Amino acid sequence: MFQYYLQLSIKNLKRFPTLYGLVTLTLAIGVGVFTANLAILNTMASDPIPEKSAQLFHISINTWPVETNRDPITDIMRYSDGMALKQGEFADSMVLHYRSHAYIRDAESNSLTRFSSAVRASSHQFLTMVNAPFKYGSSYTDDHSRNVVLGAQMNQTLFAGENSVGKTLEVNGELFTIVGVLDEWPLRPMFYHVHEGLEFRGTEDLFIPIETALDSDLAASVRTVSTDNFDTMAETRDRGVYYLQGWVELTNEAQKQRFISAMQGHSHSLKEAGQFPNEIITQLHDVNEWLAHNEVVDNRVAAFAIATSLFLVVCIFNASSLLLARYSATNFDTALKRALGVSKQQLLMQGIVEGAFTGVISGLISLLLAYVFLHISVMLLPNLEYVAVMGMDMLILGFLLALITTLLSSLYPVVRSRTVAISTELKG
Amino acid sequence: MLNMNNVSRIYETGTVRTHALRNFSLDVQEGEFVAVTGPSGSGKSTFLNIAGLLDSFQQGQYTLDGVNIQGLGDNALSSLRNEKIGFIFQNYNLIPDFSLYDNIDMPLRYRGFSAKDRKYRIEKSLERVGLIARKDYYPKQLSGGQQQRVAIARALAGEPKILLADEPTGNLDSLMASQVMTLLEELNSEGATIIMVTHDPDQARAVKRNVQIIDGEVSDFSIYAPSQNLAPVEASA
Numbered sequence: 001m002f003q004y005y006l007q008l009s010i011k012n013l014k015r016f017p018t019l020y021g022l023v024t025l026t027l028a029i030g031v032g033v034f035t036a037n038l039a040i041l042n043t044m045a046s047d048p049i050p051e052k053s054a055q056l057f058h059i060s061i062n063t064w065p066v067e068t069n070r071d072p073i074t075d076i077m078r079y080s081d082g083m084a085l086k087q088g089e090f091a092d093s094m095v096l097h098y099r100s101h102a103y104i105r106d107a108e109s110n111s112l113t114r115f116s117s118a119v120r121a122s123s124h125q126f127l128t129m130v131n132a133p134f135k136y137g138s139s140y141t142d143d144h145s146r147n148v149v150l151g152a153q154m155n156q157t158l159f160a161g162e163n164s165v166g167k168t169l170e171v172n173g174e175l176f177t178i179v180g181v182l183d184e185w186p187l188r189p190m191f192y193h194v195h196e197g198l199e200f201r202g203t204e205d206l207f208i209p210i211e212t213a214l215d216s217d218l219a220a221s222v223r224t225v226s227t228d229n230f231d232t233m234a235e236t237r238d239r240g241v242y243y244l245q246g247w248v249e250l251t252n253e254a255q256k257q258r259f260i261s262a263m264q265g266h267s268h269s270l271k272e273a274g275q276f277p278n279e280i281i282t283q284l285h286d287v288n289e290w291l292a293h294n295e296v297v298d299n300r301v302a303a304f305a306i307a308t309s310l311f312l313v314v315c316i317f318n319a320s321s322l323l324l325a326r327y328s329a330t331n332f333d334t335a336l337k338r339a340l341g342v343s344k345q346q347l348l349m350q351g352i353v354e355g356a357f358t359g360v361i362s363g364l365i366s367l368l369l370a371y372v373f374l375h376i377s378v379m380l381l382p383n384l385e386y387v388a389v390m391g392m393d394m395l396i397l398g399f400l401l402a403l404i405t406t407l408l409s410s411l412y413p414v415v416r417s418r419t420v421a422i423s424t425e426l427k428g
Numbered sequence: 429m430l431n432m433n434n435v436s437r438i439y440e441t442g443t444v445r446t447h448a449l450r451n452f453s454l455d456v457q458e459g460e461f462v463a464v465t466g467p468s469g470s471g472k473s474t475f476l477n478i479a480g481l482l483d484s485f486q487q488g489q490y491t492l493d494g495v496n497i498q499g500l501g502d503n504a505l506s507s508l509r510n511e512k513i514g515f516i517f518q519n520y521n522l523i524p525d526f527s528l529y530d531n532i533d534m535p536l537r538y539r540g541f542s543a544k545d546r547k548y549r550i551e552k553s554l555e556r557v558g559l560i561a562r563k564d565y566y567p568k569q570l571s572g573g574q575q576q577r578v579a580i581a582r583a584l585a586g587e588p589k590i591l592l593a594d595e596p597t598g599n600l601d602s603l604m605a606s607q608v609m610t611l612l613e614e615l616n617s618e619g620a621t622i623i624m625v626t627h628d629p630d631q632a633r634a635v636k637r638n639v640q641i642i643d644g645e646v647s648d649f650s651i652y653a654p655s656q657n658l659a660p661v662e663a664s665a
Contacts, residue, residue, distance in 0.1 A: 004537050015525055336521050339482060340535040340582075341510020343503045422482045423473065426521055 001346075005353035012330075012354060019326050023319045024362040027405050030315025031362065032369030034308045035390075035398035039374060041305050042394055043200070043387040044297045048191045049131055052249070053287035056129065056191075057256070059085065059094075059246035061263050062281035063270055065227055073225055074281050075195070076242045079214075081266065083237075085246065086123070090262035093129055093249040096210055097122035099193060100218040104206060106158045107168040107175055114170075115157060117205035120193075121213030127180075129249055130192055132203075137165035137180035143211040149180040154205035171206065174216055182207075188387065191287045192247060194294045196222055200386035248284070256284060312405065319409035327417040334417050335425030344418045351414030352407065359406030363399040370398055429590055429621050430456040430479060435488035437474050437644075448474035449485065449644040456590075456623060461616040463632040464625045466641035472625045473594070475641060479623065480513055480592050481505045493589045510539050514583025516593040520575040522567040522582075528554065529563040532582045539586065553581040557611065573604030580611060591615070593624040597631065609634065 013020050047053050060074040063081045082096040100121050103114035120126070127139040127149060135155075140147040148169060155164055169176045182203075189199040208218065214233045220243040227240035236243070250256045263282035270276035285293055327334070334347065374388040390398075437449040449471045456462055466472050477483035478490065481497060490497050493512050497505065515521075522531045529550055536546045554560040557577035559570075567575050576596060583591055593612065597605035609631060616622050616636075624635065632638050640647045 001537070001540075011525060332521075333523055336523065337534070337538075338506070339480070339509070339515055339521075340538075341506050341508075341513075341586075342535070342538045343506035345503055346506070346538055423477045426517055426519070427473075 001349070002353065005350045006357060008350060009354040009357040012326075013358070016326050016329070019322055020358060023322045023326075023406075023409070024358060024365060026315050026319045026322070027359075027362045027402060027409065028365035028369055030312040031366035031398060031402045031405060033373055034305075034312045035366060035370040035394060035401065036373035036377065036388075037301070037305050037308045038397070039370065039390045039394040040377065040384060040387050041297065041301055042391075043188050043389050044301060046188065047288055048187050048189055048291075049287060051131065053191075055249055055251050056287050057248050057250055057259075057284035058287075058290045059248055059263070060281065060283040060285065061085075061267065062278055063267065063276055064242075064278055065240055065270075065275050067277040072278060072281055073242055074283065075245070076223065076225070077244050077246055078240060078242055079237045079244060082244050082246050084266050085248075085259075085262060088262055088266075090259045091248045091250055091255060093125045095123035095126040095129055095247050096244045097126055097192065097247075098210075098213075098220045098243050098245065099196075099198065099204070099222045100208075100213060101221045102172045102206065102218060104154070104158075104172075105170045106164075107170040109158075115154065115205075117154060118201075119171075119206045119208055119213070119218060120204040121208050121210045121218055123210055126247075127182075127207060129247065130187075132207075133183040133185055135181050135183040136163040137178070139180055139207075140209050143209045144215075145209050146174075146176045146212060147179040147209070148176045149182060149207040150178050151182050151203060151205045151207075152184045155181045169206075171208070172216065172218070176208070176212075186389075188389065189291060189296050191291060193222075193245065194291060194296055197383070199294075199296055202386060250284075260284060316405050316409050319406070320412055323410055323413040324416070327413040331417065331420045331425050334420045335422040338418075338420070338422050339426060347418050348414060351410055351417070355407040355410030355414070356403060358410070359403035362406050363402035366402045367395060367398050370394075429458045429460070429493060430454070430623070431489075431491045432475075432479070433489045435478065435485045435490055437471075437478060437483065437485045447644050449478070452488070452641075452645060454639060454646060456621065458589075458621050459616070459619055460637055461613070461622045461635045462624070462637045462639055463635040464623060464639045464641060465627070465629075465632045466647075470641045471644040472641050474644070476592055476594055476623070476625050480515060481509045510535055510586065512589040514586060514588035514591045516576070516579050516583050516591060516596045518595040518598040520567070520572070520579045520599075522575055522578055524567050527564050527566055528559065528570075528578050528581075531567070531578060532585050535582065535586055549585045549587075550581075553585040554578075556584060557581045571604065572600050573607055576600060576604070576608050577611065580608070580615075584615070590621045590623065593622060595626055596624065597626075597628065605631075 049056065061077060061081060062072040062074050063078065064073055086094045086096065098121050100119040102117050102119050104117045105114045124140050124143050135152065139149055150164060155161060164178050164181055167178050169178055185203045187203050190203060214237065217233045219233060222243060224241060224243040226242065230236050230239050230241055248259055250259055260282055264280065267276060267280040267282060337347065370390060374390060378385050378388045432452055432454045435449055435452045439446045439448055452475065464472055464475065474483065478485050492508065495508060532550045532553060533546055536549060551560060554563050557580055559574060559577055559581065597608050600608060612622060626632055
């Protein structure tokens with residue numbers, strides 16, 4: 001019977017092309033706008049590293065050495081604080097990192113063109129900790145080495161995507177050896193750095209050992225707060241310059257408690273030495289807590305999602321009204337079918353198949369419209385460029401949503417049509 | 429074949445109660461051709477709707493081909509309608525967007541016949557009414573009489589136990605009406621049980637048995653001159 005129901009559905013679509021056009025378009029617009037907005041929200045709210053988001057923790061510690069009533073600085077730390085925690089070996093894996101910038105070129109190339117590159121200076125465990133995907137080679141293994149890892153896009157730019165492991169890279173005039181090349185790494189949000197609007201800007205072009213970066217004076221191109229002057233990045237090792245972020249991998253509650261104790265111990269020792277007059281704050285936030293703490297999901301987008309969901313509801317009601325008109329127009333057909341022995345259940349099945357068929361068309365149009373709306377969103381709000389991404393999950397969701405909303409819209413008209421007064425309709 | 433015993437149907441509109449049928453009893457045997465007559469508003473349509481399982485009733489008993497229809501759900505009633513009853517309407521009631529073939533095919537589809545079986549039944553029934561050559565035509569391409577023959581073919585294709593005809597010639601000119609009546613008489617002579625509601629005294633006279641309904645009851649008051657072969661009128665209780 002399914003095939004027959006489908007044939008009847010196609011006949012009905014041909015019979016009421018304008019009406020069905022309006023129904024599919026109404027729902028496609030509603031679902032399209034909602035899906036586009038949901039895609040943005042989904043990108044913002046998604047867990048960027050679900051396989052270990054509960055065991056990676058951002059280290060928040062207050063070590064500000066001057067008495068103050070202002071909000072404590074806890075999200076970035078001094079090199080000395082970071083190293084005290086790292087060298088204490090309170091966890092199996094702890095990393096420090098900061099963002100920098102450099103001009104780089106293939107040292108063996110005849111071209112002298114240097115490319116502006118985003119750089120992440122990090123402890124050597126960093127890329128392993130954040131599950132960076134390698135296409136060629138592997139990470140550097142020494143914080144003092146002159147080995148670097150290249151991002152996929154920059155490898156494409158410099159080496160046409162070829163395996164560049166072993167090649168020499170010139171970074172701000174100094175030579176480094178490439179030991180690894182990353183695969184495409186669309187980390188959204190980029191959880192390890194959610195400040196300065198970088199959370200959706202994409203991962204860096206170049207990863208370099210942190211000690212080498214300091215020695216090579218790769219400046220911190222992030223928020224830096226200091227109590228001391230400094231001329232070179234190397235000088236920040238023993239001065240009051242706050243710019244480093246710390247992340248630690250802790251696999252169980254005992255490890256977490258041990259690390260918190262270590263942080264508190266460090267704060268107490270600073271206090272006892274008279275170097276820290278403020279309130280002790282030591283916190284660990286796992287990935288999702290850290291994203292929530294920093295309000296990575298834009299409230300305006302969330303509010304717009306509510307508005308678009310209400311708009312979708314209005315579209316469903318409108319589509320339902322249109323379908324009510326369509327079913328009223330075929331009361332005669334329904335009455336005739338009933339008279340000839342078609343049960344209410346069979347009419348319901350026919351209605352569901354017709355609704356599903358319309359839903360498939362509506363779903364395809366809605367996905368197309370969702371892409372258009374995403375494109376328009378980026379045109380109007382360029383900041384959304386990196387979050388306006390429609391993944392396969394959202395494509396499926398959008399399609400299913402169109403299907404469900406069409407079925408919902410059809411439900412009342414179909415159920416109502418089954419109660420048609422047979423003899424009245426057939427008497428004409 | 430069809431047995432109604434003390435059937436009552438009351439319509440309530442606000443405070444007004446209308447007795448469309450009161451203690452209505454009728455027994456129709458297999459192979460009978462019954463003409464049901466009566467003035468407008470007498471209850472003919474209500475009788476036909478109840479007989480065709482299109483309407484319910486408040487009191488009495490109704491048995492169709494041995495099945496007591498009281499208490500049956502929509503699925504069972506629909507199935508009975510599909511299998512045992514063939515409807516012939518005054519307005520033909522063909523779906524304009526369907527070809528003749530598809531019009532006849534529709535009830536057979538819902539009954540679950542195989543494609544081969546359906547084709548055989550459709551072609552046989554269209555052949556029976558003399559329209560096989562036009563099976564791919566659409567209703568609007570046919571005359572009224574031809575459309576009514578298609579409606580008869582649709583009713584016949586399911587090989588029902590009983591044909592219910594509601595003024596089948598009401599919209600036809602005399603020539604076409606006569607053709608349709610001849611067809612119905614032929615079907616009856618071949619064994620079909622037919623109940624026909626009509627306003628036409630000549631048609632009523634022409635069939636084997638007349639039943640008159642007045643004020644929702646079977647009446648022995650004859651509003652038409654009796655035919656030669658008038659069978660006794662069933663008396664209501």
